Amino acid sequence: xxxxxxxxxxxxxxxxxxxxxxxxxxxxxxxxxxxxxxxxxxxxxxxxxxxxxxxxxxxxxxxxxxxxxxxxxxxxxxxxxxxxxxxxxxxxxxxxxxxxxxxxxxxxxxxxxxxxxxxxxxxxxxxxxxxxxxxxxxxxxxxxxxxxxxxxxxxxxxxxxxxxxxxxxxxxxxxxxxxxxxxxxxxxxxxxxxxxxxxxxxxxxxxxxxxxxxxxxxxxxxxxxxxxxxxxxxxxxxxxxxxxxxxxxxxxxxxxxxxxxxxxxxxxxxxxxxxxxxxxxxxxxxxxxxxxxxxxxxxxxxxxxxxxxxxxxxxxxxxxxxxxxxxxxxxxxxxxxxxxxxxxxxxxxxxxxxxxxxxxxxxxxxxxxxxxxxxxxxxxxxxxxxxxxxxxxxxxxxxxxxxxxxxxxxxxxxxxxxxxxxxxxxxxxxxxxxxxxxxxxxxxxxxxxxxxxxxxxxxxxxxxxxxxxxxxxxxxxxxxxxxxxxxxxxxxxxxxxxxxxxxxxxxxxxxxxxxx
Numbered sequence: 001x002x003x004x005x006x007x008x009x010x011x012x013x014x015x016x017x018x019x020x021x022x023x024x025x026x027x028x029x030x031x032x033x034x035x036x037x038x039x040x041x042x043x044x045x046x047x048x049x050x051x052x053x054x055x056x057x058x059x060x061x062x063x064x065x066x067x068x069x070x071x072x073x074x075x076x077x078x079x080x081x082x083x084x085x086x087x088x089x090x091x092x093x094x095x096x097x098x099x100x101x102x103x104x105x106x107x108x109x110x111x112x113x114x115x116x117x118x119x120x121x122x123x124x125x126x127x128x129x130x131x132x133x134x135x136x137x138x139x140x141x142x143x144x145x146x147x148x149x150x151x152x153x154x155x156x157x158x159x160x161x162x163x164x165x166x167x168x169x170x171x172x173x174x175x176x177x178x179x180x181x182x183x184x185x186x187x188x189x190x191x192x193x194x195x196x197x198x199x200x201x202x203x204x205x206x207x208x209x210x211x212x213x214x215x216x217x218x219x220x221x222x223x224x225x226x227x228x229x230x231x232x233x234x235x236x237x238x239x240x241x242x243x244x245x246x247x248x249x250x251x252x253x254x255x256x257x258x259x260x261x262x263x264x265x266x267x268x269x270x271x272x273x274x275x276x277x278x279x280x281x282x283x284x285x286x287x288x289x290x291x292x293x294x295x296x297x298x299x300x301x302x303x304x305x306x307x308x309x310x311x312x313x314x315x316x317x318x319x320x321x322x323x324x325x326x327x328x329x330x331x332x333x334x335x336x337x338x339x340x341x342x343x344x345x346x347x348x349x350x351x352x353x354x355x356x357x358x359x360x361x362x363x364x365x366x367x368x369x370x371x372x373x374x375x376x377x378x379x380x381x382x383x384x385x386x387x388x389x390x391x392x393x394x395x396x397x398x399x400x401x402x403x404x405x406x407x408x409x410x411x412x413x414x415x416x417x418x419x420x421x422x423x424x425x426x427x428x429x430x431x432x433x434x435x436x437x438x439x440x441x442x443x444x445x446x447x448x449x450x451x452x453x454x455x456x457x458x459x460x461x462x463x464x465x466x467x468x469x470x471x472x473x474x475x476x477x478x479x480x481x482x483x484x485x486x487x488x489x490x491x492x493x494x495x496x497x498x499x500x501x502x503x504x505x506x507x508x509x510x511x512x513x514x515x516x
Contacts, residue, residue, distance in 0.1 A: 055089060058512055062090055065504050070496025076489065077409035080509065083475065083483035086417040094410035097392060098489040101464030102350045103412060103471040104400030109343055109428060110419055111382040112358045115366050118340040118424040122148035122361070124207075126159050127328035128173075135169035136314070141331075142324040143302055144178040145207025145295075147361050147370070148336045149217035149354050152210055153240040153301055155334050160305040162332045172315045175306070176322045177299035181206035182360045182370035186293070189372070190402035197266035199288035201401065204356045206370065208294045209301060211239050215345050217353045218294040220245055222264050224275055224285040227253035234262075234279045244291070244300040248274040256282040264289060271297075295321050340424070343431035347462060348444025355399030372397065386418040400464060409487040412473050416485045432474055435459035435506075450503050454479070454510040461486075461506070463499075470498035476506055479513040 066076065077098050080090040088094070112120070123146045130139010143159075145151070186203035187196070195201040202218035211221045221239040226232075232253045238245055251262060261277040264287040271292045279285060291297045299319045306312075336342065346354040356372075363374030376395045384390055388411050396402035419425055433444030436456030440447065445463040450456065461474025473487035488505060490498045 058508070059090055061508055062092070062505060065501060065508065066092060068496070068501060070493070070498075071490075071501065074493040075491040077487075078489075078505070079409035079413035079487045081413045081417055081485040083417065083420065083485050086414070088410070088413075089484070091410065094413075094487075095392070095408045097394075097406040097408055098471075098491045099403055099466065099469045100400055100405055100407045100412065100489060101466045101469045101471050102352075102400040103462055103464040103473050103487070103489070104395075104398065104405055104407070105347060105350065105355050105464075106412065106462050106473060107379055107383065107395070107407075107415070108355045108358050108398040109347060109431070110386075110415060111379040112339060112362060113343075113422070113424045113428060114382045114385075115362055115378055116339055116358075118338065118427050120339040120361075120365075122146055122150070122336040123333055124148050124151055124155070124336075125333040126163065126331045127324055128331055129325045129328045130173055132167060135167060137168045137171045137173065140173040140176050141171055142176045142178050142322075142328055143207065143299060144181075144324045145205065145298070146181045147206045147208075147357050147364075148334070149208060149351075149357050150210060150215045150336045150342065151208065151217070151298070151334070152213070153305070156209075156298070156302045156305040157308070159302070159332055159334070160309040160311060163306070164309045164311060166331065168311055171306070171311065171313050171317060174318055174320045174322075175299055175303055175313070176320050176324070177207050177295045177302075178322060178324045179205045179207040179295040180323050181364060185371065188356060188397040188399075188402065190396055190404050193268070195401075196268060197290055199290055200352050202290040202353050203292070203294050204353065204360065205294045206360075207298050208353075208357075209240070209298045211288070213345075214349060215342075215351060215354070216288050217357070218297075219288045219290050219353075220297075222247075222273060222275075222287045222289050224251065224262055224264065224279055224287075226279055226281045226283065229253065230255045230281060234275065236275060240301050242297065242300050242304070244271055244297045246270075246272045248272055250274060250276045252278055254278045254280050256280055260285070266290065266292065340427040340431075343427065344441055347431040348433050348441055350445055350463065352399035352401060356397060359398035383415065386415055388415060401466070403466065403469075407489075409473075409489050412489075413485050413487040416473065416475070416487070429460050429475065432460040432462055435461070449499060450506060452507060452510075455503075455507055458510055459506055468492055468494070470502070472499070472502045472506070476510050478510060484509050 077096045078092040079094040125144045127142040128139050130137050191201045199216045199219045208217040210217045223237040225235040233249045234251050236247050258280045260283045262279050262285045263276045266273045266289050345351050359375035360370045362378040364370035366378045367374035394406040396404045433446035435446045435450035437443035438447050450459050459476045461472050464471035469491050471489045477483050488502050
């Protein structure tokens with residue numbers, strides 16, 4: 001009997017415990033169902049719908065995006081920070097060193113703004129060491145470049161007009177191009193041999209020329225138009241027109257509706273551009289080709305500008321390259337747009353030449369040597385001052401063409417966080433491509449991407465692309481009005497659309513609303 005009472009007491013206690021615990025069991029079970037249902041809703045939600053999620057659920061969503069099969073075998077680093085305090089909200093291999101491609105331009109732009117200042121301008125001068133006697137300039141005419149990547153043929157025409165107004169009709173001396181503001185190393189160390197004729201790898205000179213207002217300095221536009229009938233050679237038009245370029249036209253005009261297969265290539269080490277393959281009667285082609293030794297290219301175009309104004313060279317005068325004497329007199333000059341305006345084509349159009357010119361300019365202005373080595377030293381100093389870990393970063397150029405540049409996503413997102421308090425930050429952010437905005441100098445390389453309601457006009461970010469490399473880093477505001485910083489770096493991919501995955505990640509951030 002005593003045993004039976006004890007058993008009854010035990011059973012009674014257990015029963016009470018079970019009754020007490022049932023609501024908690026039900027609550028936990030219900031909580032799991034709600035969480036699972038919420039995750040399912042995240043996956044099945046309609047576009048542009050605001051989704052309230054915990055940080056964990058956002059992480060699960062981003063992890064799901066990164067499980068795509070096309071990422072197998074790739075190296076992907078992702079860093080997402082709160083823009084207000086720099087806290088890392090999501091980290092996927094964020095410390096892995098990866099190739100940034102044109103995200104390298106963010107580092108160059110930040111360093112240039114920090115050291116040169118947003119109002120920095122490049123100057124081109126026309127000088128002489130001679131004297132004007134009557135209408136004859138007795139002495140050399142120097143065209144001295146100080147790195148302006150925005151110099152145009154129309155600027156050279158204006159110089160020539162001003163010289164004519166000053167009474168110069170003849171020059172008994174040489175026309176000398178002076179590019180000594182920078183060193184004479186034309187290409188960053190890791191440029192591939194077969195990229196040398198491409199506008200993306202144009203040679204860098206302190207005296208250079210752009211063919212239009214995209215400001216691809218050191219290049220010439222080659223327009224190929226069909227001949228009068230099938231079988232004729234196509235017509236070739238250069239902008240600017242220059243005798244410095246030789247055209248080897250091997251192409252043929254073909255019948256309307258036939259396949260267009262036109263090739264425009266500059267022969268290595270020369271300024272001979274070979275046009276080959278076929279161009280249909282109802283087609284045309286336009287290419288930007290990098291010029292070999294751009295200093296002489298500028299001198300040739302300037303000489304033509306002088307001739308168009310009726311200014312002729314007499315005696316044994318010739319076009320040459322050299323250094324301006326210290327006591328030379330300035331006859332006229334042109335200042336470029338300020339850096340804050342130059343950043344627009346630099347970042348929105350991802351202009352490689354600007355990146356390398358800015359590096360050399362920083363080297364010259366800050367270290368008194370216009371070289372890649374000194375310029376990159378300046379960039380490193382700026383990154384160090386922004387508390388970046390330079391022992392995990394490698395810089396090889398200013399534009400991101402090198403496959404030897406290395407940068408972890410966490411370091412880039414940290415830089416984007418640190419610079420927000422700088423006086424020039426609004427100019428920097430304004431120069432970044434804006435998602436979904438069709439105007440070329442607004443949307444830039446993002447004008448056809450992230451066009452949804454949550455992202456259009458909301459995402460300010462720099463794109464980057466090399467063979468096997470695709471990157472995207474910048475700023476986005478979520479549905480709560482909370483500003484986020486992201487850096488997405490994808491390396492070593494062979495197939496699949498990396499921009500599509502990047503856009504899915506950024507869209508998730510834009511549509512995200514943290515649970516209170």
